[in-house]
Amino acid sequence: MILDNIWLELFSRWLLGLVFIYASYQKILFPSDFAKIIYGYDLFPLALINLMAIVLPFVELCFGLALVIGIFPRSAALILNGILLAFILALSINLIRGHEFDCGCFSSLKTSFASSTGHWIVRDIILLSLGLQVFFYGGFRKACLIRNLKPYTVAAEKRQTLSVDK
Amino acid sequence: MHFKQTTSEVIILLGISVVAAFVVNYFSPVGIALTGQWNDSRGVISTRGKDEAVVPDLEIEDVTVAKQIFDKKQSLFVDARSQESYEDGHIKGAVSLPVNRFASMIKSFQKRYGRSQPIVTYCSGRTCGDSHRLAQLLFEHGFENVSVFIDGFPGWEAEGFPIE
Numbered sequence: 661m662i663l664d665n666i667w668l669e670l671f672s673r674w675l676l677g678l679v680f681i682y683a684s685y686q687k688i689l690f691p692s693d694f695a696k697i698i699y700g701y702d703l704f705p706l707a708l709i710n711l712m713a714i715v716l717p718f719v720e721l722c723f724g725l726a727l728v729i730g731i732f733p734r735s736a737a738l739i740l741n742g743i744l745l746a747f748i749l750a751l752s753i754n755l756i757r758g759h760e761f762d763c764g765c766f767s768s769l770k771t772s773f774a775s776s777t778g779h780w781i782v783r784d785i786i787l788l789s790l791g792l793q794v795f796f797y798g799g800f801r802k803a804c805l806i807r808n809l810k811p812y813t814v815a816a817e818k819r820q821t822l823s824v825d826k
Numbered sequence: 827m828h829f830k831q832t833t834s835e836v837i838i839l840l841g842i843s844v845v846a847a848f849v850v851n852y853f854s855p856v857g858i859a860l861t862g863q864w865n866d867s868r869g870v871i872s873t874r875g876k877d878e879a880v881v882p883d884l885e886i887e888d889v890t891v892a893k894q895i896f897d898k899k900q901s902l903f904v905d906a907r908s909q910e911s912y913e914d915g916h917i918k919g920a921v922s923l924p925v926n927r928f929a930s931m932i933k934s935f936q937k938r939y940g941r942s943q944p945i946v947t948y949c950s951g952r953t954c955g956d957s958h959r960l961a962q963l964l965f966e967h968g969f970e971n972v973s974v975f976i977d978g979f980p981g982w983e984a985e986g987f988p989i990e
Contacts, residue, residue, distance in 0.1 A: 691851065691858045692875045696953070699864055699871060706864035710873055713858060718847035719840070726839055735835035765954040766908070766926045809831050 669797045672790040673727045673737070679787060680724030680740060687717035693767045700761030703750055719743070727794070730804030737794035744788040751781045866952040870976050879962040880955055884974045889985050892946065892975045896987070901944040906960040907979070916979060917948065918988035925949075925956045928963050936967065944971040951978040 662668060687694040695713035698704060704712065720743070726736035754760075755777045801807055851857040858875035865871075869887060872880040886892050895901050896917070903920035905912045912922040923931055939945075945964060949956040961972045975982075983989055 688850070689856070691854075691856060692873045692878055695858060695862060695873045695875075696871070699953075707861055709864055710858050710860055710862045713873065714851045714860075715844055715847045718850070719843045722839055722843040722846065732835035732839060735832050736839060738832065739836055739839070761953075763950065763953040765950060765956045766924075809834050 663793055664797065664799055666799055666802055669794060669799070670802045672793045673730075673733055673801075676737070676740060676787060676790045676794065677724045677727030680720045681728070684717040684721035684724065687713075688721065690767075691717070696763055696767070700763065701750055701754060702759060702761065703753065716743075730801065731806045732808060733801055733804060734795055734797075734808065737791050741788060741791040741795060744784050744791060748781055748784045748788065751777050751784070755781070870952050870955055870958060870974075872955060878955065879958040881958060881961070881974075884958070884961055884972065886946065886973050886975045887977075889977050889981050889987075892977070892982070893985070893987055895946060895973075901946050901973075902939060903975070904945055904947045904960065904964075905979070906947050906949040906956040911950070911979075915983065915989050917982050918990045920948075923960060925960045925963070928960065932963075932967055939969075941968045941970055943969065944973075945969060946973050946975050948975040948978045948982070951980050952976050954978060 691713050694717065695709050698709050698712050699706075719739070723736045723740050725731075727733055727740070854876075856875060856877045858873040858878075862873040863869065863871060863880070869882050869885050870880050872878050874880075886895070896903065903917045905916050905920045905922045906925045907922075908924050908926075909922055912920075912924070916922070921935075923935055945961075947957040947960045947964070949960075957974045957976070957978065961974050964972045979989075
């Protein structure tokens with residue numbers, strides 16, 4: 661089956677990872693502008709806006725990097741899928757209730773989400789399908805630094821068994 | 827077993843992300859405070875970031891106070907929005923000084939107005955920090971008497987005050 665294709669997994673993982681790294685870049689450079697975008701969604705508690713603007717770009721960066729260099733790719737894909745689902749949900753809610761936000765100001769972040777909500781939803785659904793492929797892929801993953809924590813667990817269990825045998 | 831392993835991996839990656847986020851934010855010249863000012867009834871919204879120009883002391887919070895200043899005809903109202911927004915409509919008598927074109931326009935502005943000229947900047951309202959940025963830039967260029975009308979053009983227009 662094509663979804664089990666080793667190269668497709670690598671392609672999906674790298675593409676998703678690179679998209680998230682790219683997405684995090686400007687948010688890290690302009691956290692104030694990103695915070696105003698979060699405020700514009702009008703969905704989150706005001707007390708959490710700054711914390712979200714500080715942490716979310718680094719979650720995107722670290723988990724994106726984890727996918728590209730292959731560190732715990734399945735777990736990284738799980739969290740990025742969760743983030744994508746949250747984005748899709750937030751965008752859909754605002755699309756349905758017709759909520760648009762424009763601060764009317766000069767912003768360094770060019771993501772004028774309000775004017776292209778539909779496009780963002782479609783883009784996120786495509787990314788989510790890539791993320792799901794990476795998450796559910798069961799075969800060997802190419803080009804991974806640390807595929808999972810299991811080898812260490814197995815090694816620890818072996819050591820424990822050996823010490824009991826002695 | 828699978829669940830335990832995934833949880834451990836997620837915790838490791840999340841831990842690295844959160845630590846990196848707070849360390850970088852602390853040292854970054856554009857870092858922001860842990861909580862912002864997001865209540866627009868208290869003034870212009872702001873992350874209270876290191877690069878934010880919002881200074882609450884400069885703010886004219888009441889539209890009628892702005893109108894009184896306008897009626898005295900001593901203050902110059904300066905529009906920080908884009909040229910297009912200005913051309914679509916602005917406070918009567920206001921001059922345009924878009925904050926993103928400040929560097930190229932400040933010379934001619936300085937030639938026309940003295941440093942002691944009372945100035946009131948405005949933009950698109952309380953979700954817009956450009957009027958504050960413009961005020962800071964004007965202070966940096968020697969202007970001594972600058973205030974910020976925080977309800978901006980939409981607030982002024984809503985009251986039916988003079989526009990053109």
